[in-house]
Structure formats: structure tokens, C-alpha cells
Amino acid sequence: MLKGNKILYLIFFVLLVVTIGEVAYYFFFNQPMKKQVSSPEINVSSPERIEPTTVNISQAPNTQPQTQRESAKVNLISMLIDKRAQLKDGALILDNTGGDNYLGYTSQPIKINSSFRILVNLEVEGNTDSQLTLSGKLKKLGGQWWEGIQTLFIIRTNNSLRMELRDGRSPTSVLSLPFSELLSTDTFTLEFFDSQGKSFAVLDKEGKILDKVVLSELKELEFPTGLFPDSQMWAGINVGPKSKATVNQFLFISSPQ
Numbered sequence: 001m002l003k004g005n006k007i008l009y010l011i012f013f014v015l016l017v018v019t020i021g022e023v024a025y026y027f028f029f030n031q032p033m034k035k036q037v038s039s040p041e042i043n044v045s046s047p048e049r050i051e052p053t054t055v056n057i058s059q060a061p062n063t064q065p066q067t068q069r070e071s072a073k074v075n076l077i078s079m080l081i082d083k084r085a086q087l088k089d090g091a092l093i094l095d096n097t098g099g100d101n102y103l104g105y106t107s108q109p110i111k112i113n114s115s116f117r118i119l120v121n122l123e124v125e126g127n128t129d130s131q132l133t134l135s136g137k138l139k140k141l142g143g144q145w146w147e148g149i150q151t152l153f154i155i156r157t158n159n160s161l162r163m164e165l166r167d168g169r170s171p172t173s174v175l176s177l178p179f180s181e182l183l184s185t186d187t188f189t190l191e192f193f194d195s196q197g198k199s200f201a202v203l204d205k206e207g208k209i210l211d212k213v214v215l216s217e218l219k220e221l222e223f224p225t226g227l228f229p230d231s232q233m234w235a236g237i238n239v240g241p242k243s244k245a246t247v248n249q250f251l252f253i254s255s256p257q
Contacts, residue, residue: 076118076235076250079107092247096239097126104131104238106138110252112195112231119251121187122156126243129157132250133236134190136197136228137168146171150227152190156245159184163202165213167221175220177202179210187249196226197233 077092082105085094096103124130132154140148146166153164161184163177179202182188188210189203201212215223223229235252239245 071256072254074110074252076107076252077247079110079235080105080237080247080250090248092237092250093244094130094237094239094247095244097242097244099239100241102238102240104236106133106135106234106236109232109234112228112233112254114195114255114257115191115193116195116252116254117192118190119187119249119253120154120190121185121247121249122154122161123184123246123248124156124158124239124243125246126158126240128240128243129155130240130243130245131155131236131238132247133234133238134227135234135236136226136230136232138234139168144171146173150223150229152227156184165215165218165221165227167223169222173221175218177211177213181210194226195228195231197228198223198226200227 077087077090080092081087082094084103084105085092087093094103118134120132122130122132133151134154135149135151137148137150139145147168149166149168151166151168153166155162155164161179161182163179165175165177167173179188182204186205188205189207190200191203192200198216199212199214202210204210215221215226235250237245237247
């Protein structure tokens with residue numbers, strides 16, 4: 001019996017010591033005792049903070065800064081569409097095989113801001129000529145067809161091609177430029193070196209210069225301020241009697257500014 005009491009006293013003593021220790025730890029360290037549990041170390045890298053950025057479009061990938069404006073293109077065929085003409089595969093066809101007089105008209109004016117070039121491909125069927133025209137001035141109201149005009153005529157008769165410059169002073173005030181080497185199927189280029197058309201060159205399909213014209217050097221004609229003095233141009237078409245004209249290409253391309 002005495003031995004059993006000693007064991008109880010010992011247990012009671014141990015519990016008392018533990019209780020006193022916890023109380024003392026709470027008062028001295030101001031926190032309860034916690035059991036230390038070991039756990040495997042986990043290495044988790046914290047995500048980096050991503051700051052918002054402003055992207056300059058000229059520096060964005062797959063883009064390049066624009067250094068100059070692109071060339072402006074005007075399809076003159078679209079400006080010559082008329083109820084008397086028809087479009088076929090992008091070509092303008094004006095059929096005057098049943099007519100006894102010239103059939104033609106002009107477009108609305110085009111403003112010119114720089115040097116430019118025009119690509120031309122014109123085919124004609126019939127015994128009379130047909131023409132594409134580039135005018136800086138149209139004829140005087142109520143006057144003869146030639147009065148007051150400033151026009152470059154691109155004239156095709158079957159497989160023959162020539163150009164005529166008219167300054168509108170008289171019906172004989174004209175300069176003719178033959179280009180027999182330009183076949184009916186050839187696309188050629190008119191290269192104007194300024195917006196007023198003070199000079200231009202004719203190039204074949206390979207880009208070879210066939211002729212160069214400086215209007216101020218022409219003794220027969222007077223173009224004091226160029227073919228297009230107001231920096232605007234009218235495109236036109238005239239088809240001779242008993243003939244048909246097919247305009248395969250008539251494209252205006254301005255130089256980048």
C-alpha cells in the first residue's frame with residue numbers, strides 16, 4: 001500500500017513540475033509552448049513582380065518604322081468607266097465599230113503632288129486611230145476641239161504608235177513623236193519628273209528610255225509652266241470611227257513624298 005502511494009506521489013510531482021514550467025514559460029516569453037515539428041524543406045521561388053510597360057509601335061517585333069509614304073496608285077481605267085464602255089478581265093473596251101465619228105470623253109481631274117509615272121497598254125482594232133489623252137488644260141468652252149488645250153495624245157493605229165503634244169494655240173501647233181518599236185501588246189511607261197509635267201521620258205517594257213522631252217526646249221510649242229500647270233491632270237479616251245479600243249493598263253503611280 002505504501003509503495004503504491006509513492007508511485008502516485010511521483011506522478012503527481014511530475015505533473016506539477018510540468019505545469020509550473022508551462023506557467024513560467026508563458027509569463028517569461030509571453031507565448032505558449034509549441035511542439036517543434038520537422039518538415040521537409042520546400043524550395044518555392046516567389047514570382048517576380050512584372051511592371052507595366054508602354055510599347056512603342058516602331059519598336060514592336062515584326063514591324064519597321066515608316067521612313068516615307070508609300071507610292072499612291074490610281075487605276076485610270078476605273079476613272080474612264082462609262083455606260084458606253086465595258087469592262088472585261090480588268091480591261092476597258094470602248095467599241096465604236098458602228099460609229100462614223102470619234103467616240104470619247106475625259107475623267108474627273110486628278111491632283112498631282114509629286115513626280116509620277118503612268119503605265120500604258122493600248123490595243124486598237126480598225127483602220128482609224130484611237131487615243132488615250134493626258135491633259136493639263138481642256139478646250140475652251142464653245143471653242144474648237146484644239147483651242148486652249150494642253151494635252152499629250154497617245155495614239156495607236158493597229159500596230160503603230162505615236163504621241164502628239166498640243167499647246168492649244170492653233171490646230172497646227174503640234175509636235176509628233178513616233179514610237180514604232182512599241183508593239184500593240186507592249187506595256188510602256190511615261191515618266192514625269194515633276195508635278196507640272198515640265199519634262200518626261202518614254203520607256204519601253206524593259207525600262208529602256210526611248211525618248212526624253214523637255215518642254216521648255218521645244219521651239220514649236222509653248223508650255224511656260226509645263227503640261228500640267230496647275231498640278232492636275234485629266235485622263236481621256238477617244239476611239240476613231242469603225243474601230244474598237246482595248247485599254248489593258250492605264251495606271252498612275254506617284255512617287256513617294
